[in-house]
Amino acid sequence: MIASLVNAAELLEPYSPQVPTDQLIVALNRWYHEHEVKTYDHEHEEIRHQLPPLWEAMVATAVSRHTQQPWRILNFGCGTGFEASLLLQFLAPESIDELWCYDLSPEMLEMCKATMGPKFPKAHFVNSLDELPSDGRFNLFATNSVLHHLPSPAETLESMLPHLSDTAIWLAGHEPSSRYYKNPICCETYRRFLQTHRRRRWLSPSAYLNFALRKTGLRETPAQAAAISAVNAGMLERRPSLRVVSRLVDLHVAHSSEEAEAGRGFDIDEMTNHFSNDWELCSYKAYSFMGSFYEGGLSRNWQNECRRLAEQYPKDGANFCSVWQRC
Numbered sequence: 001m002i003a004s005l006v007n008a009a010e011l012l013e014p015y016s017p018q019v020p021t022d023q024l025i026v027a028l029n030r031w032y033h034e035h036e037v038k039t040y041d042h043e044h045e046e047i048r049h050q051l052p053p054l055w056e057a058m059v060a061t062a063v064s065r066h067t068q069q070p071w072r073i074l075n076f077g078c079g080t081g082f083e084a085s086l087l088l089q090f091l092a093p094e095s096i097d098e099l100w101c102y103d104l105s106p107e108m109l110e111m112c113k114a115t116m117g118p119k120f121p122k123a124h125f126v127n128s129l130d131e132l133p134s135d136g137r138f139n140l141f142a143t144n145s146v147l148h149h150l151p152s153p154a155e156t157l158e159s160m161l162p163h164l165s166d167t168a169i170w171l172a173g174h175e176p177s178s179r180y181y182k183n184p185i186c187c188e189t190y191r192r193f194l195q196t197h198r199r200r201r202w203l204s205p206s207a208y209l210n211f212a213l214r215k216t217g218l219r220e221t222p223a224q225a226a227a228i229s230a231v232n233a234g235m236l237e238r239r240p241s242l243r244v245v246s247r248l249v250d251l252h253v254a255h256s257s258e259e260a261e262a263g264r265g266f267d268i269d270e271m272t273n274h275f276s277n278d279w280e281l282c283s284y285k286a287y288s289f290m291g292s293f294y295e296g297g298l299s300r301n302w303q304n305e306c307r308r309l310a311e312q313y314p315k316d317g318a319n320f321c322s323v324w325q326r327c
């Protein structure tokens, strides 16, 4: 089994859930991303720096594996159009026949449409899986930073198979790896880093400003918006803490070795095993050797530490990209 519902029901219990846990996770994600769409493109700058070269390499793997072009692309959890834009950039435009973008959040999808529509006028933008053709036409399946939001990633991936061709390639970008927190040397280095980082963070005026704006309610966060919506919709009787909302939205992101051991996060070896009937792993790249921190923003000393860990434990970065082909 890969990445199960972990302790989601336990986290929700104090707030008296009125619907099943998986429904709540999907709903919280929808409200969270409805709110996050306003800031998403500005607040994830590290992703915008770090990921394009990784996607370029993933696309090169896909091209080397697949001779049956043109591409018919299904982008699941498209968000504001990040990976769809990269696909248009790295694939020859004449090699793309179809592009279908799907997202749970209508707001994210609208933003994707505004970005991608002019770049690829033939693109389709759908908010329901029922609108996707299920004739097995898609030979390129693209996801980025979305599997960790799904109540049951393995089930969702299985439900995608009828939409995909028998030799489809799956580009799976930027997911959290539990291997980082299962590696004691990575954990110990991260613990040392956090000690110095925490001291420095509280010297920063912007940290105080953000804290004050959130505490006074002047800046509503996506987690606050999702917590309020869940109560208003009658899905929870009491408003959950923001920590609980973010643990449920980022359901499969581990933050500690205990969480990783409890089943949070993805482990490429477990995935390879689990998917062995449907998918063959073509390439894998792990990065982020300082946990959730973008390595490019660290001091030279800490960047060197990251390099050292990457050389010693290449599979154990906190995030990874992978390429798969149906088998």
Ligand SMILES: C[S@@+](CC[C@H](N)C(=O)[O-])C[C@H]1O[C@@H](n2cnc3c(N)ncnc32)[C@H](O)[C@@H]1O
Pocket (backbone or CB within 6 Å): 026, 029, 030, 033, 076, 077, 078, 079, 080, 081, 082, 083, 102, 103, 104, 105, 108, 143, 144, 145, 146, 149, 150, 151
């Ligand atoms: C972190 S964002 C990533 C967006 C985009 N792929 C990117 O990399 O910029 C996660 C996206 O997954 C979508 N999402 C969350 N849960 C989902 C679900 N159950 N089904 C489909 N999309 C979902 C959210 O609406 C959001 O757009």
